[in-house]
Each structure stands twice: as C-alpha cells, then as structure tokens.
Amino acid sequence: MAKKLPFTKSQLEEIIQQYPTPFHIYDEEAIRKNARQLIAAFSWAPQFKEYFAVKATPNPTILKILREEGIGADCSSLPELMLAEMAGITGENIMFSSNNTPADEFQAARKMGAIINLDDISHIDYLEKHTGIPETISFRYNPGPLMKNGNTIIGYPEEAKYGLTKEQIFEAYRIMKEKGVKHFGIHTMVISNELNPDCFIGTANMMFDLIVEIKQKVGVAIEFVNFGGGIGIPYKPEQQAVDLQYVGQGIKKAYEEKITANGLHPLRIAMECGRMITGPYGYLVATVLHKKQIHKNYVGLDACMTNLMRPALYGSYHHITVVGKEDLPLDHVYDVTGSLCENNDKFAIDRELPVMDIGDTVVIHDTGAHGFAMGFNYNGKLRSAELLLKPNGKVDLIRRAETIADYFATLDVPACGLSKAAATKSQN
Structure with missing residues (x-):
C-alpha cells in the first residue's frame, strides 16, 4: 500500500516557513479515526478500555485528544502520571505498570487513584510498606517459554525482566x-x-485459560484483563495493517468459549496500544543539507538520531518520501544520514530513492510513536518541535524546539561566551 502524506507540497512549504525543520507533525484527524476503529472492534465486550502507552508519544495535547475519544493512559513513571493528569486523565483511567519502581512513584499512583499493576511478587511487601494495599490490584504475567522465534523488540518472554511466573501469580493473588x-x-x-493478528487472539486464549485457573485454584475472580499492546504498524509499503475487526471477533469467540462458559462473565477487556494508535500518523520532516560521494553515496539531513533513533537501535525500516519527487524513478541508492558522530546515525541504508538535491524536503513516515519520545541530547543535539495538523488544515505548535539555553539549564555554571541570542536559538 502506497505511503501517503496528509499535506500537499505547498502546504508543507508554508508550514516550514513558520516552523524550521526538523520537526515531528501529527495528523489529529487520522489519530481520532484510528482510535475509534480500535474501540469499535471491541464494542461487543462488557466494557473495553484502551490505555494509551504514554511512552509512545508523551505529549499532553495528544493525550487530551485520546481522552476525548474515551482512551486512558498506560503510565510507568511519575512524569508520565503527571502528563496524564495534565490531559485530564485521572483515577482508574490510568494504569500504572512499572518495574523497579521507587516508593514515591507508587505513592503518586496511589494518590491519583490509578490502577497499580505490580511487576513482581516481592513488590507486594514494598507497596504495603510505602503506600498501603489498595482495594484494586493487578499483576503482570510472564508466561515463560512461549514464542518459537521471539520478537525483535521484546524477545523471548523467558528472557524478559517483566512479570511474575505462573506459580508466583497464584501465590500473589x-x-x-x-x-x-x-x-x-x-x-x-x-x-x-x-x-500477525492471530498472535493477539492467542494471547487472549492464554490469559482466559489462566483466569479460569486462578478462579479454580485460588478462588479469586479476575474482573479485568489487560492484553497489553504490541499491535504493529505497516512500516513498509508492502505490509498490511492488522485487521482490528478480525482480532476483536477472534477474542470474542475465545471469551464466549472460556469466560462465559465458565461463569466468569462479565470480564472487562483492556489493551495498552501505543504504536498502532499514533504511529502511522506522525511524520518527521527534514531538509537535505549535504551530499557526499565516497565509497557510497550519502545524503545528510538536518535531522539525526536525536529525532528518530529506531533505525539505529533496531535496524527498523521507515519509509522516506522526497517531497515533490514522488513520481520520479527510484534510480539512485543512498545512505540517508544524520550529523551525530556515530556511524549508525542513519535513517536508511542502501535505499533506492529518486535523485536528491541539497535543499530537498524529506518526510520520514510512521514516526508518531517512539519517535520524538526516544530523543536524547548526545553530541549536544537538541530535540525538535512537535506540531499538530488540525482537521481544518491549520497547524498548532504543541511542543517548541529545544534551545541551547535548555541544554545548559541544568548546569550550575554559566555557559561561558554564549550570547543571549545564541542561547535562545534552537539548533536545526
């Protein structure tokens, strides 16, 4: 499926005149539509709740949009709890799933009325000591050996640091x-x-079986199950998005066969998708600064790993559009790079693209999740602005670009020789 942009070349040029590249821009209308599709796929459930993974796109404007669509927040730190609160997400609309958690973060989650999801059986005593035991509690389950080939991000469950074993789950309840x-x-x-949509149906079957077993062995009736996130997005044009209706109906069938049939209805269903909600509807916009021809052909952008580190971290593919050259033949091969003093600072390696020239505008697709959020300041690089494309075509600045003054703000010594003008100028 061809990768499309939510704006024309002329619209983008107008945006760049006001907001210099690089920046991330999110398509509000598409995000809302996608959120509604997920909720609709589980309209059969007694109650369904999507807790958006705040780590994916930690911006209160995005969280507020999702709250308006009935979505809560999956948080794992105090700042994420605060971001949810800024967006008006409160109480049990927040699920606090963290690991190696300090006491003050448990205390904040408890004070906010969030659902606390414990990552280890030893955390029961820690929670009781520092906050007391709440009336509602959840535990994270690690099934151990499960996947034949593992997963490129999580890997094999038995090698993951998260969750309780099956025997620990029984004891914890x-x-x-x-x-x-x-x-x-x-x-x-x-x-x-x-x-693969069947993976999510398989997860539901596994969890429904466990819920039945917990009831039989411990006498505890589980009231809600959170299947986590994990729904991927088609980063490559030839890939297909997950059929949410297929997943919803597959889980419904398992629910009827295992939950309803065992007298455990109603059971609330929850998920904590992040990537599939916002990922396809964010774009990193950059400008070609340099071209270099040595042993390979390189194109250097004004963006770098600071703006998007997934390709360097995971070897991930992100589609690239050279704006205005969409119809030209892909007859040139480039490494598309950033400016960090690291050789893995590359957005694409040996990518077939149209001829690229200095000054071209480049759009890197599918950066709406784990894009800006994974930014950092290595090499003194500054994080970019975040923009929101409104349904009426207007653009809002929802996070300004960092400035040099921001970079030095946590130091106890002045930035010697740095002029006021330089300190407030964002690095592009």
Whole structure:
C-alpha cells in the first residue's frame, strides 16, 4: 500500500516557513479515526478500555485528544502520571505498570487513584510498606517459554525482566486476597510491533485459560484483563495493517468459549496500544543539507538520531518520501544520514530513492510513536518541535524546539561566551 502524506507540497512549504525543520507533525484527524476503529472492534465486550502507552508519544495535547475519544493512559513513571493528569486523565483511567519502581512513584499512583499493576511478587511487601494495599490490584504475567522465534523488540518472554511466573501469580493473588483486596486484574505483554493478528487472539486464549485457573485454584475472580499492546504498524509499503475487526471477533469467540462458559462473565477487556494508535500518523520532516560521494553515496539531513533513533537501535525500516519527487524513478541508492558522530546515525541504508538535491524536503513516515519520545541530547543535539495538523488544515505548535539555553539549564555554571541570542536559538 502506497505511503501517503496528509499535506500537499505547498502546504508543507508554508508550514516550514513558520516552523524550521526538523520537526515531528501529527495528523489529529487520522489519530481520532484510528482510535475509534480500535474501540469499535471491541464494542461487543462488557466494557473495553484502551490505555494509551504514554511512552509512545508523551505529549499532553495528544493525550487530551485520546481522552476525548474515551482512551486512558498506560503510565510507568511519575512524569508520565503527571502528563496524564495534565490531559485530564485521572483515577482508574490510568494504569500504572512499572518495574523497579521507587516508593514515591507508587505513592503518586496511589494518590491519583490509578490502577497499580505490580511487576513482581516481592513488590507486594514494598507497596504495603510505602503506600498501603489498595482495594484494586493487578499483576503482570510472564508466561515463560512461549514464542518459537521471539520478537525483535521484546524477545523471548523467558528472557524478559517483566512479570511474575505462573506459580508466583497464584501465590500473589492468595496473598492479596488475605490482605483484603476487593478487586483484581491481570496483565501481560508478550509481543511488540506484531502484524500477525492471530498472535493477539492467542494471547487472549492464554490469559482466559489462566483466569479460569486462578478462579479454580485460588478462588479469586479476575474482573479485568489487560492484553497489553504490541499491535504493529505497516512500516513498509508492502505490509498490511492488522485487521482490528478480525482480532476483536477472534477474542470474542475465545471469551464466549472460556469466560462465559465458565461463569466468569462479565470480564472487562483492556489493551495498552501505543504504536498502532499514533504511529502511522506522525511524520518527521527534514531538509537535505549535504551530499557526499565516497565509497557510497550519502545524503545528510538536518535531522539525526536525536529525532528518530529506531533505525539505529533496531535496524527498523521507515519509509522516506522526497517531497515533490514522488513520481520520479527510484534510480539512485543512498545512505540517508544524520550529523551525530556515530556511524549508525542513519535513517536508511542502501535505499533506492529518486535523485536528491541539497535543499530537498524529506518526510520520514510512521514516526508518531517512539519517535520524538526516544530523543536524547548526545553530541549536544537538541530535540525538535512537535506540531499538530488540525482537521481544518491549520497547524498548532504543541511542543517548541529545544534551545541551547535548555541544554545548559541544568548546569550550575554559566555557559561561558554564549550570547543571549545564541542561547535562545534552537539548533536545526
């Protein structure tokens, strides 16, 4: 399926006149439509809740848009809890799933009324000591050996640091039952960026079987199950998006066969997708600064790993559009690079593209999740602005670009020789 842009060349040129590249821009209308499609796929469920993974796109404007569509927040740190609160997401619309968690973050989650999802059986005593035991609790399940080939991001569950084993799960619910917990949930996350829809149905079957077993062995009725996220997106043009209706109906069938048939209806269904909600509807816009011909042909952008590190971290593919040259033949081969002093600072390697010239505008697709969020300041690079493309075609600045002054703000010494003008100028 061809990769399309939500704006024309002339529209993008107008945006760049006001907001210099590089920047990330998100398509609000497409994000809303996609969120509604996910919710519609589970309209059969007694209750369905999507907790958006804040780590994917940690911007309160995006979170507010999702809240308006009925979506909550999956948080794993105090700043993420605060971002959710800024967006008006509160109480049990927040699921706090963290690991190696400091006491003050548990305390904040408890104060906010978030659902606390514990990552280890030893955390029961830690939670009780620092915050007391809440009336509602959830545990994260790690099934151990499960996947034949693993997953490029999570890997093999048995090698992951997350969650409780099956025997620990039974013991954890026994302990919490004795401590007076009234409401129980369960959670898992065993795959990431997966395009095979049957994997998600398989996860549901696994969790429904476990819920039945918990009831039989411990006498605890699980009230909600969170299948995690993991729904991938078609980064490559030849890939197909996950059929959400197929997934929803497959899970419905498993629900009827295992939950309803065992008298455990109603069971609330939850997910915590991040990537598939916003990922396809974010774009990194950059400008070609340099061309270099040595042993290979290189194109150097004003963006770098600071703006998008997935290709360097995972070897991930992100489609590239050279704006205005969409119809030209892909008869040139380039490495598309950034400016870090690291040789893996590349957005594409040996990519077939149209001829590229200095000054060309480049759009890197599918950066709406784990794009800006994974930015950093190595090499003194500054993080870019984030923009929102509104349904009416207007553009809002939802996060300004960092400035040199921001970079030095945490130091106890002044930035010697740095003029005021330089300190407030963003690095592009």
